[in-house]
Amino acid sequence: xxxxxxxxxxxxxxxxxxxxxxxxxxxxxxxxxxxxxxxxxxxxxxxxxxxxxxxxxxxxxxxxxxxxxxxxxxxxxxxxxxxxxxxxxxxxxxxxxxxxxxxxxxxxxxxxxxxxxxxxxxxxxxxxxxxxxxxxxxxxxxxxxxxxxxxxxxxxxxxxxxxxxxxxxxxxxxxxxxxxxxxxxxxxxxxxxxxxxxxxxxxxxxxxxxxxxxxxxxxxxxxxxxxxxxxxxxxx
Amino acid sequence: xxxxxxxxxxxxxxxxxxxxxxxxxxxxxxxxxxxxxxxxxxxxxxxxxxxxxxxxxxxxxxxxxxxxxxxxxxxxxxxxxxxxxxxxxxxxxxxxxxxxxxxxxxxxxxxxxxxxxxxxxxxxxxxxxxxxxxxxxxxxxxxxxxxxxxxxxxxxxxxxxxxxxxxxxxxxxxxxxxxxxxxxxxxxxxxxxxxxxxxxxxxxxxxxxxxxxxxxxxxxxxxxxxxxxxxxxxxxxxxxxxxxxxxxxxxxxxxxxxxxxxxxxxxxxxxxxxxxxxxxxxxxxxxxxxxxxxxxxxxxxxxxxxxxxxxxxxxxxxxxxxxxxxxxxxxxxxxxxxxxxxxxxxxxxxxxxxxxxxxxxxxxxxxxxxxxxxxxxxxxxxxxxxxxxxxxxxxxxxxxxxxxxxxxxxxxxxxxxxxxxxxxxxxxxxxxxxxxxxxxxxxxxxxxxxxxxxxxxxxxxxxxxxxxxxxxxxxxxxxxxxxxxxxxxxxxxxxxxxxxxxxxxxxxxxxxxxxxxxxxxxxxxxxxxxxxxxxxxxxxxxxxxxxxxxxxxxxxxxxxxxxxxxxxxxxxxxxx
Numbered sequence: 001x002x003x004x005x006x007x008x009x010x011x012x013x014x015x016x017x018x019x020x021x022x023x024x025x026x027x028x029x030x031x032x033x034x035x036x037x038x039x040x041x042x043x044x045x046x047x048x049x050x051x052x053x054x055x056x057x058x059x060x061x062x063x064x065x066x067x068x069x070x071x072x073x074x075x076x077x078x079x080x081x082x083x084x085x086x087x088x089x090x091x092x093x094x095x096x097x098x099x100x101x102x103x104x105x106x107x108x109x110x111x112x113x114x115x116x117x118x119x120x121x122x123x124x125x126x127x128x129x130x131x132x133x134x135x136x137x138x139x140x141x142x143x144x145x146x147x148x149x150x151x152x153x154x155x156x157x158x159x160x161x162x163x164x165x166x167x168x169x170x171x172x173x174x175x176x177x178x179x180x181x182x183x184x185x186x187x188x189x190x191x192x193x194x195x196x197x198x199x200x201x202x203x204x205x206x207x208x209x210x211x212x213x214x215x216x217x218x219x220x221x222x223x224x225x226x227x228x229x230x231x232x233x234x235x236x
Numbered sequence: 237x238x239x240x241x242x243x244x245x246x247x248x249x250x251x252x253x254x255x256x257x258x259x260x261x262x263x264x265x266x267x268x269x270x271x272x273x274x275x276x277x278x279x280x281x282x283x284x285x286x287x288x289x290x291x292x293x294x295x296x297x298x299x300x301x302x303x304x305x306x307x308x309x310x311x312x313x314x315x316x317x318x319x320x321x322x323x324x325x326x327x328x329x330x331x332x333x334x335x336x337x338x339x340x341x342x343x344x345x346x347x348x349x350x351x352x353x354x355x356x357x358x359x360x361x362x363x364x365x366x367x368x369x370x371x372x373x374x375x376x377x378x379x380x381x382x383x384x385x386x387x388x389x390x391x392x393x394x395x396x397x398x399x400x401x402x403x404x405x406x407x408x409x410x411x412x413x414x415x416x417x418x419x420x421x422x423x424x425x426x427x428x429x430x431x432x433x434x435x436x437x438x439x440x441x442x443x444x445x446x447x448x449x450x451x452x453x454x455x456x457x458x459x460x461x462x463x464x465x466x467x468x469x470x471x472x473x474x475x476x477x478x479x480x481x482x483x484x485x486x487x488x489x490x491x492x493x494x495x496x497x498x499x500x501x502x503x504x505x506x507x508x509x510x511x512x513x514x515x516x517x518x519x520x521x522x523x524x525x526x527x528x529x530x531x532x533x534x535x536x537x538x539x540x541x542x543x544x545x546x547x548x549x550x551x552x553x554x555x556x557x558x559x560x561x562x563x564x565x566x567x568x569x570x571x572x573x574x575x576x577x578x579x580x581x582x583x584x585x586x587x588x589x590x591x592x593x594x595x596x597x598x599x600x601x602x603x604x605x606x607x608x609x610x611x612x613x614x615x616x617x618x619x620x621x622x623x624x625x626x627x628x629x630x631x632x633x634x635x636x637x638x639x640x641x642x643x644x645x646x647x648x649x650x651x652x653x654x655x656x657x658x659x660x661x662x663x664x665x666x667x668x669x670x671x672x673x674x675x676x677x678x679x680x681x682x683x684x685x686x687x688x689x690x691x692x693x694x695x696x697x698x699x700x701x702x703x704x705x706x707x708x709x710x711x712x713x714x715x716x717x718x719x720x721x722x723x724x725x726x727x728x729x730x731x732x733x734x735x736x737x738x739x740x741x742x743x744x745x746x747x748x749x750x751x752x753x754x755x756x757x758x759x760x761x762x763x764x765x766x767x768x769x770x771x772x773x774x775x776x777x778x779x780x781x782x783x784x785x786x787x788x789x790x791x792x793x794x795x796x797x798x799x800x801x802x803x804x805x806x807x808x809x810x811x812x
Contacts, residue, residue, distance in 0.1 A: 011640035
């Protein structure tokens with residue numbers, strides 16, 4: 001596991017690194033400390049990481065500047081900040097967790113368990129998606145997404161207007177962040193429940209979902225029941 | 237409030253314009269009954285010959301002189317003037333004929349039909365023998381000598397003691413009742429005006445003692461006192477006998493006192509409207525009034541303050557236009573336009589005092605409002621000050637750094653805890669003060685640098701050079717500037733030094749705070765942004781040195797430099 005810590009106060013960064021080493025032990029392949037946004041951006045451009053701990057205020061500059069690039073990346077981001085008033089904002093942009101300062105080993109352990117998927121995220125308020133574009137990043141509203149589809153190493157977000165956007169994140173990591181209105185219906189697809197027009201058993205152990213815009217998605221047998229329960233529950 | 241004031245001003249102005257003659261109406265029947273009652277042209281004898289008073293004396297070949305008020309050379313010895321006076325009509329039973337000599341010489345004798353009627357002082361050929369008369373020039377003519385027809389009036393006079401004030405005599409003839417009535421009218425009018433000024437004076441004293449003791453009210457009180465002094469002086473000089481040799485003093489009194497009054501009124505306006513550069517304004521005022529009065533120019537000394545007040549009106553200063561209206565009335569009155577505006581000085585005076593009171597009231601209202609706003613601003617700044625340092629992210633980050641140092645290097649954690657305690661203790665002490673001693677502010681800065689040094693794993697120093705007396709500064713002024721620079725200038729782990737240089741120049745305190753730092757080149761734009769910190773600094777400077785401070789900052793030779801300037805010698809207010 002490759003971890004990046006972006007924090008402008010060396011004692012805090014070192015403390016966080018020490019705790020990570022203790023908690024992750026053998027799982028940790030490398031941990032990198034960056035004290036400035038520029039250094040972090042340069043590191044991200046060169047290396048691929050799994051988890052980024054990000055402070056929101058770095059030498060007077062907002063850590064949100066790194067957000068668009070960090071959140072568009074394939075890794076998870078956990079905010080470590082004393083600015084707890086920014087937590088909701090951060091969750092809306094798709095951070096995995098928000099650790100308020102000062103924290104201890106237990107709180108960091110919880111965050112790492114959320115990262116590994118052993119514990120569900122406390123807040124799933126994601127409203128925006130960050131997408132890498134030529135020359136920068138673009139923010140998309142999550143409510144415009146009809147479904148996500150795995151496409152090789154990437155994820156394809158299909159929007160209500162028919163556009164497709166490529167996300168640099170695995171479907172598993174995306175699933176951890178998405179709010180309740182989305183359901184993983186197949187290992188290769190996540191659908192927005194509000195956009196489902198029809199779901200049915202096609203015979204031969206095959207199931208499928210048809211969206212309101214007419215796209216047909218595969219539906220696994222185990223997820224069929226969950227989808228049925230969720231949609232019937234909504235209808236009732 | 238203002239609309240109400242204008243509502244009162246309008247009818248008052250109308251009253252003023254429409255008002256009739258001011259003197260008491262029961263005197264109207266006392267107009268002179270004699271035609272050609274002012275005697276100005278004379279036969280003149282340049283030597284002392286008692287026969288000149290005799291009606292039989294032939295004066296046909298003597299020169300005729302006309303007393304038109306212009307100065308002429310005083311006679312060397314005793315001189316005579318005479319002329320015939322034609323009396324017409326009949327005196328009432330209770331009436332007496334009288335003479336009034338204008339432009340009195342030092343001593344004179346009046347002859348009526350060759351007989352000595354009255355004398356004032358002793359007329360003599362030399363100054364040693366001459367005895368000055370008094371300043372009251374009324375003389376009665378016996379009833380038996382007041383029959384209609386031709387009479388001879390002769391004046392014998394000398395003017396050795398006051399040769400510069402010598403004028404040709406002018407004699408007014410009328411009934412004594414008329415003269416006395418005129419005197420009584422003037423006397424009571426002056427008393428009425430004195431009463432009006434006294435009411436204004438008493439009101440101002442009450443306002444001053446009962447209010448916030450605004451200096452402007454005190455100046456107006458002094459102005460009222462000066463005008464009352466002028467009236468009392470006039471009454472004393474005009475209605476009590478004085479040696480005629482006091483005439484130069486009396487003239488000086490009438491010449492210079494309006495100037496002094498205008499000066500006091502000018503100071504009042506400067507104070508009331510809080511006008512800057514007062515010395516310059518006063519110097520110009522003294523020069524203008526001094527020159528115009530010294531040269532005897534027919535210019536009211538109130539023109540200059542009137543200009544000042546109109547200028548303030550154009551600047552939309554509260555209370556300036558009512559003051560301009562009242563002052564314009566009284567200036568025009570004294571300039572000789574009185575009869576056009578209103579014949580009654582008392583009404584002009586009432587309008588003037590009403591306008592001045594209104595002006596003061598509007599100014600006090602504006603100042604009270606500004607004072608309340610300043611108090612609220614101070615309270616906001618105090619809250620801001622506290623919030624700046626007990627804001628969660630400062631405290632939480634510091635605590636987390638301390639936790640880290642406890643595990644890594646406990647002695648450093650202890651140092652940080654102590655510095656944090658110091659910073660909070662100092663802030664608690666100074667948070668409610670508008671100004672604090674420099675030493676206390678520096679102690680706070682050093683505590684903050686110690687905390688931040690712990691957080692950034694660096695060593696920050698503050699070098700101070702203070703030439704002269706240490707100034708008082710608003711709390712957290714330097715602290716905020718240092719905090720601002722610290723955030724943007726130094727990379728984590730990078731140590732640095734702040735240099736503070738304080739000097740005094742031309743009664744101003746100059747503070748220069750400079751620092752280097754590896755992040756400066758990329759943070760230049762961020763440092764210059766008017767964030768919360770710089771806004772706080774500006775608000776504090778304005779609170780303590782309203783309109784008298786400056787703040788400039790920028791990169792100088794690869795260093796971030798902040799230059800502050802504010803008045804020197806401002807002390808820390810003593811807290812009760």
